[in-house]
Amino acid sequence: MNFCPLCGHAVDQRIPEDDNRLRHVCSHCQTIHYHNPHLITGTLPVAPDGRLLLCCRNIEPRKNYWTLPGGFMENGETTVAGALRETYEEARVAAINPRLLSVISLPAYDQIHLFYLVDMPDFSFATTPESHTVQLFTVDEIPWERLAFRTVKRTLEHYLEFASATNPPVLNDHITP
Ligand SMILES: [Zn+2]
The missing domain is CATH 2.20.70.10 (Ubiquitin Ligase Nedd4; Chain: W;)
Known part of the structure; x- marks a missing residue:
């Protein structure tokens, strides 16, 4: 400045x-x-059959890598509202039942990433300008080598560590370069 x-x-x-x-x-x-640090808020959407929704990024950075829907919080909104908004903006999912899943600090990037576990009420989702592909994955199909961000990987690992529980404990972690 x-x-x-x-x-x-x-x-x-x-x-x-x-x-x-x-x-x-x-x-x-x-x-x-x-x-001060920026908050990035997003979701891990679970379909009615237990599959997980990921978005393939249509924008830089990390274009063509898979991510969970999420983005920068706007002024005047709550973390939950921001996460649900981003989920609709990036995947056209009207997510419900948000439960805080992970809080990950990235001090080297001046960011904090929050992810909520959410339910998809049905199988409705769609591509968007930000996601050229939106897809449901079984646990065995998760594209680990093509994930966009380490916070996404860490959040997915945490969810699976608790055997895909409906209400897993909150991961409170940090990632350094
Ligand atoms: Zn001045």
Whole structure:
């Protein structure tokens, strides 16, 4: 950040009083512009027959790799609402019954990924601009070598570790490079 988004003056990096980290501080209006981690919220959708829904990405990064539906939370929404919204946006699934499944910090990327286990009320799903293929997989069919993100892999492993339980415990983990 070079210029203050509020007043347009130059922004300096310094440690504000009573703080211990370098911050972007406006030289004119003195506003401290904090940069904090982003939340990525998504779901692991389970079909009525127990198969798992994955999306093949139609966009970079990791285009043509398989992922769980998810994305950046918007301001003004809850984590659950964001996860359900992303699930509809990426796979046209009207998911129900969200249960928190994993919370994974990625300190090197300034992100936190949350995934909810959700039920699909029926077999309705579709491709979208973000997912060129949407497909149901049995446990044995999961494309482990073609998963887009480590948080997706970790979340799937956790779900399977608990034998695909209806209400598995929440995984609280972190991933470092
Ligand atoms: Zn300013």
